[in-house]
Amino acid sequence: MASRSTSGPAGGAPASREDVSRAFEDNKLAQVLYHDWEAQTYDDKWSISFDERCIEYARDRFEAVTGTPDPLPYATALELGAGTGFFSLNLKQAGILDEVHVTDLSPGMVEAARANAGKLGFAVEGRVADAERIPYDDNTFDIVVGHAVIHHIPDVEAAFAEMLRVLKPGGRFVVAGEPTRIGDWYARRLGRITWHATRAITALPPLRAQWAKDAEALDESSRAAALEAVVDLHTFDPDELARMALRAGAVDVRTQTEELTAAFLGWPVRTFEAAVKPGALGWGWAMFAYGSWRRLSVVDRVLARAVPARFFYNVGITGVKPG
Numbered sequence: 001m002a003s004r005s006t007s008g009p010a011g012g013a014p015a016s017r018e019d020v021s022r023a024f025e026d027n028k029l030a031q032v033l034y035h036d037w038e039a040q041t042y043d044d045k046w047s048i049s050f051d052e053r054c055i056e057y058a059r060d061r062f063e064a065v066t067g068t069p070d071p072l073p074y075a076t077a078l079e080l081g082a083g084t085g086f087f088s089l090n091l092k093q094a095g096i097l098d099e100v101h102v103t104d105l106s107p108g109m110v111e112a113a114r115a116n117a118g119k120l121g122f123a124v125e126g127r128v129a130d131a132e133r134i135p136y137d138d139n140t141f142d143i144v145v146g147h148a149v150i151h152h153i154p155d156v157e158a159a160f161a162e163m164l165r166v167l168k169p170g171g172r173f174v175v176a177g178e179p180t181r182i183g184d185w186y187a188r189r190l191g192r193i194t195w196h197a198t199r200a201i202t203a204l205p206p207l208r209a210q211w212a213k214d215a216e217a218l219d220e221s222s223r224a225a226a227l228e229a230v231v232d233l234h235t236f237d238p239d240e241l242a243r244m245a246l247r248a249g250a251v252d253v254r255t256q257t258e259e260l261t262a263a264f265l266g267w268p269v270r271t272f273e274a275a276v277k278p279g280a281l282g283w284g285w286a287m288f289a290y291g292s293w294r295r296l297s298v299v300d301r302v303l304a305r306a307v308p309a310r311f312f313y314n315v316g317i318t319g320v321k322p323g
């Protein structure tokens with residue numbers, strides 16, 4: 001699975017033209033509209049599951065950022081921008097989190113996360129919540145987690161301050177899967193080239209019936225892509241991101257970047273998936289894509305010894321509340 005921080009034109013988000021116009025005026029409304037629309041199809045779109053594949057993926061992302069410095073499990077955990085629950089529900093299955101509270105600005109996403117938790121047999125609390133104003137008391141949680149979320153938040157430093165407020169003294173925050181400035185630059189270009197190449201090839205008569213998206217689905221994809229440009233607010237330089245968390249009051253702040261060659265593969269793959277007819281690619285394709293991504297991730301860990309951190313696609317950050 002590639003990171004979920006940026007993307008090429010997406011499939012399956014039925015935004016009307018009027019909605020798109022309103023969303024340009026109000027970013028928080030744009031976030032709710034876009035992610036509510038995405039909620040029902042999000043797990044399919046990103047090949048999210050709650051089996052060993054995604055448990056391992058979530059655990060690896062968490063450990064890459066933290067290096068597992070604390071005793072496990074964290075007793076009480078809050079996830080911000082939880083989406084359908086990919087990160088916290090899989091971290092709970094991995095034995096890293098115990099009691100989980102899922103929150104998101106989008107009511108549709110909170111519903112989807114609660115439904116996924118229900119299918120797994122977990123009793124999780126779900127609330128609609130803005131990460132800039134978290135509706136929980138001070139000193140409540142042992143850990144706050146997030147995945148692919150802070151690049152959607154207008155005031156990232158305010159969100160860090162809120163994470164620290166709701167953490168118990170000594171509690172930790174872990175945010176993974178955020179786009180770096182340089183990574184986003186090449187990911188978008190790779191996505192665009194793949195989108196146009198796939199459209200051109202699948203329009204050829206022998207391939208059209210099986211592979212080409214119909215005109216209505218393409219129109220929806222274009223509107224979703226327009227909104228995507230509105231909801232993706234930030235890309236990050238790892239050192240600047242660390243300084244934001246320090247200014248918000250965190251200590252023991254550490255950033256970690258991941259994915260270089262894996263992103264060179266991941267973005268074309270992800271865009272190809274969005275550009276062909278829904279259902280044309282099966283589970284075998286998802287496993288092939290994930291297996292290739294994993295092999296290239298191993299290469300990237302070796303390259304990380306020589307290539308500067310800011311060239312990698314993803315950045316994660318962790319820090320601790322003093323006390």
Ligand SMILES: C[S@@+](CC[C@H](N)C(=O)[O-])C[C@H]1O[C@@H](n2cnc3c(N)ncnc32)[C@H](O)[C@@H]1O
Binds near residue numbers: 035082106146152153
């Ligand atoms: C790219 S999705 C990631 C979802 C999930 N964390 C994952 O990795 O699958 C970003 C999520 O952030 C949520 N979001 C956007 N702005 C937010 C805010 N200000 N506060 C809380 N959540 C927000 C969106 O509704 C969306 O569900």
